[in-house]
Amino acid sequence: MPLPSTPSAQPRLRVLTLNAALGPLDYAPRPGLDAPPGSIVRVPLGPREINGVVWEADRLPVKEVDASKLRRINAVYDAPPLPERLRRLAEWVSAYYYAPLSSVVRMAMPIPSALDGARTITEYRLTGSEPQRLTPQRAAALDALSDRQGVVREMAEWANVSDAVIRGLIKVGAMEAVDAPADTLPPRPDPAFAPAELSAEQTAAATRMIAAVEARRFAPFLLHGVTGSGKTETYLEAVAKAIEAGGQALILLPEIALTEPLERRIEARFGVRPVSWHSDLRQSQRRAAWRAIARGDAKLTVGARSALFLPYPDLRCVVVDEAHESSFKQEDGVLYHARDVAVMRAKLERFPIILATATPPLETQVQAERGTYEELVLPSRFGGAAMPDIRTIDLREHQPPSGQFLAQPLVEAIEDRLERGEQSLLFLNRRGYAPLTLCRHCGTRIECPNCSAWLVEHRLTRRLMCHHCGLTEPTPDACPECGETGTLVPCGPGVERIAEEAQQRFPGARLMLATSDTIGSPAKARALVDAVENHEIDILIGTQLVTKGYHFPELTLVGVVDADLALKGGDLRAGERSFQQIVQVAGRAGRGAKAGEVLIQTHQPEAPVIDALVRADAAGFYAAEIEARRDAAMPPFGRLAAIIVSGPDEREVAETAAYLGRNAPRDIEHFSVLGPAPAPLSLLRGRYRHRLLAHAARRVDLDSVLGNWLGRADVPPGVRLTVDIDPYSFV
Ligand SMILES: Nc1ncnc2c1ncn2[C@@H]1O[C@H](COP(=O)(O)OP(=O)(O)OP(=O)(O)O)[C@@H](O)[C@H]1O
Numbered sequence: 001m002p003l004p005s006t007p008s009a010q011p012r013l014r015v016l017t018l019n020a021a022l023g024p025l026d027y028a029p030r031p032g033l034d035a036p037p038g039s040i041v042r043v044p045l046g047p048r049e050i051n052g053v054v055w056e057a058d059r060l061p062v063k064e065v066d067a068s069k070l071r072r073i074n075a076v077y078d079a080p081p082l083p084e085r086l087r088r089l090a091e092w093v094s095a096y097y098y099a100p101l102s103s104v105v106r107m108a109m110p111i112p113s114a115l116d117g118a119r120t121i122t123e124y125r126l127t128g129s130e131p132q133r134l135t136p137q138r139a140a141a142l143d144a145l146s147d148r149q150g151v152v153r154e155m156a157e158w159a160n161v162s163d164a165v166i167r168g169l170i171k172v173g174a175m176e177a178v179d180a181p182a183d184t185l186p187p188r189p190d191p192a193f194a195p196a197e198l199s200a201e202q203t204a205a206a207t208r209m210i211a212a213v214e215a216r217r218f219a220p221f222l223l224h225g226v227t228g229s230g231k232t233e234t235y236l237e238a239v240a241k242a243i244e245a246g247g248q249a250l251i252l253l254p255e256i257a258l259t260e261p262l263e264r265r266i267e268a269r270f271g272v273r274p275v276s277w278h279s280d281l282r283q284s285q286r287r288a289a290w291r292a293i294a295r296g297d298a299k300l301t302v303g304a305r306s307a308l309f310l311p312y313p314d315l316r317c318v319v320v321d322e323a324h325e326s327s328f329k330q331e332d333g334v335l336y337h338a339r340d341v342a343v344m345r346a347k348l349e350r351f352p353i354i355l356a357t358a359t360p361p362l363e364t365q366v367q368a369e370r371g372t373y374e375e376l377v378l379p380s381r382f383g384g385a386a387m388p389d390i391r392t393i394d395l396r397e398h399q400p401p402s403g404q405f406l407a408q409p410l411v412e413a414i415e416d417r418l419e420r421g422e423q424s425l426l427f428l429n430r431r432g433y434a435p436l437t438l439c440r441h442c443g444t445r446i447e448c449p450n451c452s453a454w455l456v457e458h459r460l461t462r463r464l465m466c467h468h469c470g471l472t473e474p475t476p477d478a479c480p481e482c483g484e485t486g487t488l489v490p491c492g493p494g495v496e497r498i499a500e501e502a503q504q505r506f507p508g509a510r511l512m513l514a515t516s517d518t519i520g521s522p523a524k525a526r527a528l529v530d531a532v533e534n535h536e537i538d539i540l541i542g543t544q545l546v547t548k549g550y551h552f553p554e555l556t557l558v559g560v561v562d563a564d565l566a567l568k569g570g571d572l573r574a575g576e577r578s579f580q581q582i583v584q585v586a587g588r589a590g591r592g593a594k595a596g597e598v599l600i601q602t603h604q605p606e607a608p609v610i611d612a613l614v615r616a617d618a619a620g621f622y623a624a625e626i627e628a629r630r631d632a633a634m635p636p637f638g639r640l641a642a643i644i645v646s647g648p649d650e651r652e653v654a655e656t657a658a659y660l661g662r663n664a665p666r667d668i669e670h671f672s673v674l675g676p677a678p679a680p681l682s683l684l685r686g687r688y689r690h691r692l693l694a695h696a697a698r699r700v701d702l703d704s705v706l707g708n709w710l711g712r713a714d715v716p717p718g719v720r721l722t723v724d725i726d727p728y729s730f731v
């Protein structure tokens with residue numbers, strides 16, 4: 001609610017500083033320096049200088065300082081102003097997710113060095129003269145770098161030698177410096193390079209999306225195609241149209257490991273790779289990517305959720321691929337959901353948004369059924385491949401021997417594949433070797449000192465690791481409690497343990513482990529894809545990382561090692577999540593000419609989720625889940641907001657939580673608060689945690705209710721309040 005601002009004679013600029021504690025401040029313009037709203041500026045603050053963004057004064061109320069006291073802005077950066085519609089999006093995100101506007105705006109400009117404007121970078125290339133002393137390393141470098149140019153670090157990486165080798169080559173004159181512009185233009189994708197010949201089903205879906213791109217209207221689509229139906233080829237036609245029209249397109253992926261397979265397909269379709277945006281980029285690459293995006297030169301960007309907030313001036317189409325993935329929900333900093341923000345960005349900037357998935361998020365399915373989103377269905381696999389056959393293995397009947405986890409029918413099915421020269425995939429969503437290490441002598445379970453969680457044994461690195469705070473320590477020989485040696489035993493399986501068992505049971509088989517520990521970068525994902533495609537691998541063992549996106553035609557068997565794991569979560573989405581996860585991993589089987597088979601190990605074959613999977617009854621499963629959510633007024637039929645109170649002092653945290661509970665609004669219709677209670681993860685990174693959960697009908701103005709309640713709360717300095725709107729995590 002903008003306050004009436006008193007008209008003042010002196011012109012002033014309202015600047016949103018990028019520091020949540022400071023908020024907006026007023027400055028005087030600098031004569032001759034044009035700084036319209038959106039401009040990224042440097043302003044003085046005391047003896048320091050900070051960055052900020054010029055904002056519309058009437059949208060950011062402050063207590064006005066007398067004009068005579070205003071200091072001047074120092075400079076305007078040589079970067080395009082943040083577009084108006086992006087500023088409106090940032091305001092929406094800030095209000096909806098109850099987050100400081102400056103924190104949201106920071107996500108649009110995450111690399112300060114990119115603001116510095118066009119600069120040149122000193123790069124190096126070969127001169128052609130051979131050094132007198134030619135060590136094997138130098139020879140290798142000369143060989144590898146014949147047609148390359150780059151900074152020292154990059155050259156060293158390409159040649160696989162140390163920086164010192166490159167510097168040596170420069171010193172002896174085998175390499176020379178060249179000034180390269182820092183703003184290299186990304187190669188332009190060619191929409192006519194190699195269009196796919198779409199099936200009739202694909203054509204029908206693509207036609208709808210293309211029309212919306214052409215009309216430049218807001219149009220939310222649910223592209224709902226079974227695994228292997230060719231959703232990618234289909235949405236790429238809408239992307240092609242956006243590029244052809246001169247605009248920009250963005251494809252969001254849930255994780256970095258998926259960028260590689262997609263970028264390859266983009267290269268096949270458009271002749272060049274897209275601009276990528278993810279955490280594995282070097283600073284200089286991010287800088288170049290940001291500038292290319294902000295100038296509108298990056299026509300096609302593929303990125304992780306953080307790519308959504310970048311200042312594209314001319315978006316014409318956004319795709320959220322694997323739209324059901326919960327990793328689109330950001331769990332630290334600004335707690336937003338990239339899928340929902342993408343829809344809002346599409347609405348504000350008027351372009352079509354495509355949510356592509358084989359297993360729609362329930363919220364999206366409901367929107368489709370209401371007709372708010374247009375559902376485009378691809379009901380069968382591309383090229384006539386059949387859907388895999390799904391069966392359960394009842395672990396109560398087929399119990400694996402103690403210390404082992406693969407039941408006999410699964411073992412036989414794998415042997416069968418090995419004989420036929422086909423590939424198998426074993427899926428277990430648990431990194432490491434064992435989730436718990438127990439002392440046989442004194443019964444101690446090794447826990448994280450900072451979190452209420454067990455340490456997970458990682459045998460590859462011989463360390464114990466906390467999956468919550470990242471703490472790692474060498475696996476001890478002796479029990480840390482009683483000091484006995486040789487008494488620590490691993491309990492339960494992680495993927496590393498499954499790999500060990502598979503190696504023992506199938507001695508000749510070639511195995512590969514795929515988890516975020518082993519496939520953390522696009523380069524490693526590339527190696528994985530190559531190894532599987534070239535059939536250098538017989539059995540792939542992985543976490544959720546391998547459940548989606550990949551297309552391996554020779555893979556005909558999928559074994560789900562423990563289907564009960566996901567069901568245990570017990571939260572709102574446990575059923576939905578296990579259904580999605582198993583459909584996705586099952587979808588890796590039999591995508592080529594050979595039929596696929598899926599074996600699910602479970603203790604509860606009668607559980608509704610498992611039953612629906614076996615009967616391939618997605619419609620029935622969704623209908624039942626939607627009904628249950630409607631009955632309980634749970635999202636999307638009602639809204640939730642989690643309030644997490646945390647701090648290093650347990651008593652202070654508990655008292656603050658109790659105080660918030662006592663002061664919770666009681667007289668608002670269709671609004672109620674559960675808790676407080678200690679969080680399931682009651683200690684995280686050394687901070688104690690209590691939770692409250694607010695539940696509201698959709699029509700309640702949650703933003704202002706929370707503002708009145710929490711905004712006025714008296715919170716001790718050591719205690720932090722985190723508000724998680726539409727939460728996905730309940731720990
Ligand atoms: N029109 C087409 N022409 C040629 N090949 C196609 C076409 N459509 C799809 N394909 C191929 O069919 C295979 C399956 O398609 P794709 O991987 O896009 O399916 P998907 O729907 O994204 O599956 P998933 O949800 O399981 O990732 C891929 O190898 C893809 O290249």
Ligand SMILES: [Zn+2]
Binds near residue numbers: 468
């Ligand atoms: Zn920890």
